[in-house]
Amino acid sequence: MSPALVISKREIRTYFNSPVAYIVVTVFTIVFGFFFFNNLFVEKQADMRSFFSLAPLMFCFFAPAITMRLLAEEKGSGTIELLITMPVRDWEVVLGKWLAAMTLLLTTLALTLVFAITVARLGPLDRGPAIAGYIGLLLMGGSYLAIGVMASSFTRNQVVSLIISFGICFAFFLFGKVLPFVPEKLQPLVSFLSTDTHFENVSRGVIDSRDIVYYASLIVVSLLIATTALESRKWK
């Protein structure tokens, strides 16, 4: 098994051996469920749109909460030294951590399928946008988690890591909301940077390669920065 997978396996075990995973996942689904069903019964439409429109903001809280400890804790307790002196490349450590967080995200999203099933029982659910929406959630969640891993690599303090990643995720979220106030010339750029804009495309059922490239590059760049931060101990 590749070292990255060994690391993510260990990390997943840690998630589910401690109360953290259960608390975060439970609170997330409850809060999400509350807002979603609130809107659902007001709008009286059997679709998942309000669920997906909430997601970008909700993930700003969810992602930092599950990624804050990934590298910061290892740095704080010194276990990073043992981990990294095993035959493993720095990027494999980072990738393993991110994969573990992705597994927790998948678990959470699997739990929210209950929402989709509920909606489907209330009325005919339009499947296309729902499936596309979930793909969008995975992409956006993945990039927020990558940002979280990156923030976690900057510090040995988990609270600092939480705040940094929340700040960055929220900034990416805000880009979409502040569009009307941005000078016209900058609008295409800001709109391009916004996780929101890209997610809206996907959740409408349109999976465009541009959106996929956007999220993929967000993930890759964040994980690369995290790797570089980890390697910075080797700078001469």
Next chain:
Amino acid sequence: MSDVMIRVENLTKEYGAFRAVDQVTFNVRRGEVLGFLGPNGAGKSTTMKMLTCYLAPTAGTANVAGHDVFDESLEVRKRLGYLPEDTPLYKDMSVLEYLEFAAEMRGMTPNKSAARIKEVGGRCGLSEVAGKLVGELSKGYRQRLGLAQAILHDPDILVLDEPTSGLDPNQIVEIRRLIKELGQEKTVILSTHILPEVQATCSRILIISGGKLVADDTPEALRAREKGSRYRVVVESAGVAAEAVREKLAAIRGVARCEPSAKELGVHAFSIDAATSDDLRRAFFRAAVDNHWPLLELVRESVSLEDVFHTLTTKDPTHSEEARA
């Protein structure tokens, strides 16, 4: 392949303006147990972190098991077992889970690792705590687990940073016994600031102070200094061949080692270690008279190991230079 397992040349590490390790050079051969001795903050851990590829040297090179620690760090890490200072282990795993994790990280197959974990666990006395969480272990057991994960993949080289710190006297004896056992088949570097420790376990001692290497000797030689059985003999060099003098002196009964010491103009100076604590000055004097050497100095050096250590590791550089000579 030569039997030099670790080759360190002019290794230097700077943290900003602070030089933690300063031009350290040494070799370690296969089967040696090398004690790294020095006060806290002398640069022992930093040197070890460079050997284990955790940090990169600012200057100089370190070659471990035939591979450079910077350019081929993955190869080095495969052949190396490391116990960092304070034994940082994942507290939320059980002892068995931890060893399984370490085995997987080392790329061992499940079949092979199960047998190996059992063997290493037994050797380190971990069998009775296999199911316990690491966070609930006593310091002694944590240290043993740290050792177990370091030897799990049967590495050629072991780097142990303060393996006995924080242990009670019984545990210290146990860990030392284990290290000695391991030293018979592997190359071991261990660091400590406890003097008797190196005497008990090491075949060679490096003393480091303020980032600089101030001594590289066998414990016997250091013990010799302690008993005062080191002599300094200086003979005028006019008309006398240094090698002839050395041979004659070395042939004297009770002399263990006779080395020319630092070069001085016009004289042959020798540093002599005696195997006995008897006074050999009379014998040296007689040798000088019989061979018509103009004897300029004959000194029996008398210092304790603590003195040696103290002199070598106090900040005043002139002191350390004297002690080295």
